[in-house]
Amino acid sequence: VQLAVDPQRMLADLRALAAFGQVDTGVDRRALSDIDMEARRWLVGRMEAAGLDARIDGVGNVIGKTAHARRILIGSHTDTVPNGGWLDGALGVICGLEIARCVQAQGGDVGVEVLSLSDEEGHFSALLGSRAFCDGFNAEAQGRARNAAGESLSEALDRSGLAGTAVARLDPQAHIAYLEAHIEQGPVLEVRGVEIGIVTHIVGLREYRVTFTGEANHAGTTPMSMRRDASAALLHFGARLDQACRALNGAYAVWNIGRLHSEPAASNVVSSLASCPVQFRSTEEGVLDQITAMVATQAAAAADEFDVQWSASLAVQVPVANLDPALTDQVELAAQDLQASTLRMPSGAGHDAMAFAAHLPTAMLFIPSEGGVSHSTAENSAEASLVQGLNVLARAVERISRAAQTGRTIA
Amino acid sequence: VQLAVDPQRMLADLRALAAFGQVDTGVDRRALSDIDMEARRWLVGRMEAAGLDARIDGVGNVIGKTAHARRILIGSHTDTVPNGGWLDGALGVICGLEIARCVQAQGGDVGVEVLSLSDEEGHFSALLGSRAFCDGFNAEAQGRARNAAGESLSEALDRSGLAGTAVARLDPQAHIAYLEAHIEQGPVLEVRGVEIGIVTHIVGLREYRVTFTGEANHAGTTPMSMRRDASAALLHFGARLDQACRALNGAYAVWNIGRLHSEPAASNVVSSLASCPVQFRSTEEGVLDQITAMVATQAAAAADEFDVQWSASLAVQVPVANLDPALTDQVELAAQDLQASTLRMPSGAGHDAMAFAAHLPTAMLFIPSEGGVSHSTAENSAEASLVQGLNVLARAVERISRAAQTGRTIA
Numbered sequence: 001v002q003l004a005v006d007p008q009r010m011l012a013d014l015r016a017l018a019a020f021g022q023v024d025t026g027v028d029r030r031a032l033s034d035i036d037m038e039a040r041r042w043l044v045g046r047m048e049a050a051g052l053d054a055r056i057d058g059v060g061n062v063i064g065k066t067a068h069a070r071r072i073l074i075g076s077h078t079d080t081v082p083n084g085g086w087l088d089g090a091l092g093v094i095c096g097l098e099i100a101r102c103v104q105a106q107g108g109d110v111g112v113e114v115l116s117l118s119d120e121e122g123h124f125s126a127l128l129g130s131r132a133f134c135d136g137f138n139a140e141a142q143g144r145a146r147n148a149a150g151e152s153l154s155e156a157l158d159r160s161g162l163a164g165t166a167v168a169r170l171d172p173q174a175h176i177a178y179l180e181a182h183i184e185q186g187p188v189l190e191v192r193g194v195e196i197g198i199v200t201h202i203v204g205l206r207e208y209r210v211t212f213t214g215e216a217n218h219a220g221t222t223p224m225s226m227r228r229d230a231s232a233a234l235l236h237f238g239a240r241l242d243q244a245c246r247a248l249n250g251a252y253a254v255w256n257i258g259r260l261h262s263e264p265a266a267s268n269v270v271s272s273l274a275s276c277p278v279q280f281r282s283t284e285e286g287v288l289d290q291i292t293a294m295v296a297t298q299a300a301a302a303a304d305e306f307d308v309q310w311s312a313s314l315a316v317q318v319p320v321a322n323l324d325p326a327l328t329d330q331v332e333l334a335a336q337d338l339q340a341s342t343l344r345m346p347s348g349a350g351h352d353a354m355a356f357a358a359h360l361p362t363a364m365l366f367i368p369s370e371g372g373v374s375h376s377t378a379e380n381s382a383e384a385s386l387v388q389g390l391n392v393l394a395r396a397v398e399r400i401s402r403a404a405q406t407g408r409t410i411a
Numbered sequence: 412v413q414l415a416v417d418p419q420r421m422l423a424d425l426r427a428l429a430a431f432g433q434v435d436t437g438v439d440r441r442a443l444s445d446i447d448m449e450a451r452r453w454l455v456g457r458m459e460a461a462g463l464d465a466r467i468d469g470v471g472n473v474i475g476k477t478a479h480a481r482r483i484l485i486g487s488h489t490d491t492v493p494n495g496g497w498l499d500g501a502l503g504v505i506c507g508l509e510i511a512r513c514v515q516a517q518g519g520d521v522g523v524e525v526l527s528l529s530d531e532e533g534h535f536s537a538l539l540g541s542r543a544f545c546d547g548f549n550a551e552a553q554g555r556a557r558n559a560a561g562e563s564l565s566e567a568l569d570r571s572g573l574a575g576t577a578v579a580r581l582d583p584q585a586h587i588a589y590l591e592a593h594i595e596q597g598p599v600l601e602v603r604g605v606e607i608g609i610v611t612h613i614v615g616l617r618e619y620r621v622t623f624t625g626e627a628n629h630a631g632t633t634p635m636s637m638r639r640d641a642s643a644a645l646l647h648f649g650a651r652l653d654q655a656c657r658a659l660n661g662a663y664a665v666w667n668i669g670r671l672h673s674e675p676a677a678s679n680v681v682s683s684l685a686s687c688p689v690q691f692r693s694t695e696e697g698v699l700d701q702i703t704a705m706v707a708t709q710a711a712a713a714a715d716e717f718d719v720q721w722s723a724s725l726a727v728q729v730p731v732a733n734l735d736p737a738l739t740d741q742v743e744l745a746a747q748d749l750q751a752s753t754l755r756m757p758s759g760a761g762h763d764a765m766a767f768a769a770h771l772p773t774a775m776l777f778i779p780s781e782g783g784v785s786h787s788t789a790e791n792s793a794e795a796s797l798v799q800g801l802n803v804l805a806r807a808v809e810r811i812s813r814a815a816q817t818g819r820t821i822a
Contacts, residue, residue, distance in 0.1 A: 184632065221759035232649075236653070348632035372632070
């Protein structure tokens with residue numbers, strides 16, 4: 001049976017959600033803020049109006065499910081970064097809501113469960129809701145995480161009236177797959193003129209904080225040969241690491257040195273300290289291992305050359321998430337059913353799907369982002385793209401439901 | 412006649428001066444601060460007690476002269492950087508005071524004029540006193556300079572009771588040479604085990620503020636080929652400029668990138684802006700021109716490679732000061748008279764002597780700095796070095812006076 005999704009109803013919900021925390025053409029709904037909680041309660045109301053069994057769990061996840069015994073999870077998030085965009089996360093949740101409206105009245109034993117997963121953006125702790133759903137939540141240990149304003153997660157849950165509420169958990173008997181539609185947040189689909197991105201992996205990420213420690217000295221009176229210049233070491237390190245990474249021919253990898261720091265930061269003083277984060281991502285753990293080794297090799301070489309000390313400490317490590325090949329095929333076929341052009345691509349950004357990929361067959365689709373812009377109030381996508389994302393996701397749900405109901409393994 | 416300088420009396424004066432604004436083993440006498448003015452009035456008292464005609468001029472210069480018609484200027488400064496050392500500047504002034512004590516009772520027509528030149532360190536305006544003395548002072552234009560606390564020089568002069576007082580000027584009829592003894596502020600003499608540095612040039616300095624402007628982008632979702640990474644451009648620029656400067660074989664040059672800045676300075680965002688000051692010094696204007704050209708060449712190449720914009724604006728330019736060869740010979744001979752080991756060397760730091768070198772035969776000597784440290788409360792020199800500096804300077808004054816009195820040109 002074909003799902004009679006209503007694009008105008010989906011767009012109206014998406015615009016209604018965008019009014020919560022509106023900032024210019026964007027929104028500011030940091031996780032568990034008062035406005036974020038207001039948006040969650042509005043979402044519960046919309047789910048109930050759609051005939052779903054809806055609630056907010058103990059970490060803020062909004063869960064709305066049809067009455068079917070087995071359910072396809074359709075999730076994403078409604079929290080945003082400060083001064084973020086109106087589609088990042090919201091698109092996937094509202095598409096799920098629209099699809100659930102159509103599914104809930106259907107027969108059969110496969111329905112839909114819509115998730116707005118809490119704090120994907122990490123105001124307190126990245127992927128808080130999806131990780132709690134998939135891996136459990138330790139209120140005592142994880143509750144100590146604090147937001148930029150210094151409020152702890154425990155305090156925020158208490159303030160939001162969620163303390164003591166049970167945290168929903170993944171149920172392998174009931175949940176048969178996880179699907180997420182999201183804006184690309186990058187320029188690739190737009191530049192290539194492709195309508196739907198079929199996500200094959202979510203890249204793994206490592207971030208090292210690299211520090212060189214030398215000696216502050218007068219930049220006029222200290223001969224070059226007697227300097228221990230931490231900034232010079234960092235400049236050579238950064239340039240050579242970039243060169244070395246470019247030689248990783250063929251492997252999918254991106255890398256970034258996004259912050260340059262030096263001390264004492266005076267133009268007439270040789271730097272005693274220089275540091276930078278080196279963040280890199282790949283679809284292959286082996287490539288992440290290679291870049292890790294290159295960081296150490298190049299840092300040691302630069303430190304040796306400039307007679308400084310070096311250290312590199314791992315600040316962030318996120319493993320590669322491999323999405324499910326068979327489920328991904330279903331999403332691609334769904335797009336092809338609708339004559340949408342597709343591109344198989346990795347996701348360079350993290351998503352709630354990462355938490356699910358280790359537990360359930362998981363697939364994601366992207367729609368193009370205008371100018372590749374996200375995490376900004378200027379974030380936008382063409383209305384036709386929003387509608388196409390909904391239609392492809394609905395078609396994928398039809399395909400996956402049919403496969404599940406006919407007893408075939410869906411992935 | 413030999414000058415009967417008294418090293419213990421000089422050391423006692425030096426230690427008494429160090430009590431004004433004492434901070435641990437160092438001092439804090441920012442130009443025209445209350446404590447700096449107190450030290451200047453103390454110095455006038457010591458000059459008068461030594462039989463000199465002493466006063467404070469309209470910018471804070473302390474001037475004490477013997478009654479002779481022609482005079483050798485012996486100068487340096489008693490202001491310091493914040494939390495500075497007890498010898499930087501003070502040594503040269505107090506050596507001058509001790510020598511003037513011995514000269515003032517002598518016959519002949521060549522005496523000494525001791526100068527504590529105001530604000531050498533640039534609390535308001537670098538070399539304020541020496542430039543006013545040599546080149547004149549425009550109270551209206553120059554009075555607008557402000558210190559870090561926001562006080563203007565005009566306000567400070569007013570507060571210090573100096574407004575309306577005449578500013579002393581160089582008198583080519585009376586002033587026959589300028590001599591300055593100073594701590595090296597670098598490690599060369601100590602490392603080489605040399606007692607007295609004979610300064611041949613004060614290096615010229617140029618500082619460019621180099622800025623790369625690209626585009627902020629998501630460091631995960633933006634392919635490397637679509638980035639306009641300002642930090643990457645700066646890293647490659649800095650490394651290549653350093654390589655290029657090392658190829659300036661033989662020429663005396665030092666260079667420094669002492670501050671690294673990037674925006675928005677997030678590890679997961681490609682930098683939209685990166686900037687650094689490039690400061691370089693040489694004893695040859697031609698070398699400064701070469702490095703200037705290299706800055707432009709390398710910045711343009713890096714900007715082109717990373718598809719970013721670049722700019723380089725001149726922030727500071729100080730010409731090379733060539734000290735007087737004949738007068739410098741006299742200082743070297745004076746050291747040799749006293750069996751002190753010597754090394755001809757450039758000064759990598761600026762000094763009051765720079766202002767005088769264009770107008771009068773000018774020479775400088777250095778004594779070793781312990782560990783090469785200055786602009787720090789830890790700054791120090793061995794007592795034997797202080798005394799040797801005094802003795803060599805006194806011997807140079809004897810040599811120069813004798814030459815002047817016998818009617819020979821002194822330089």
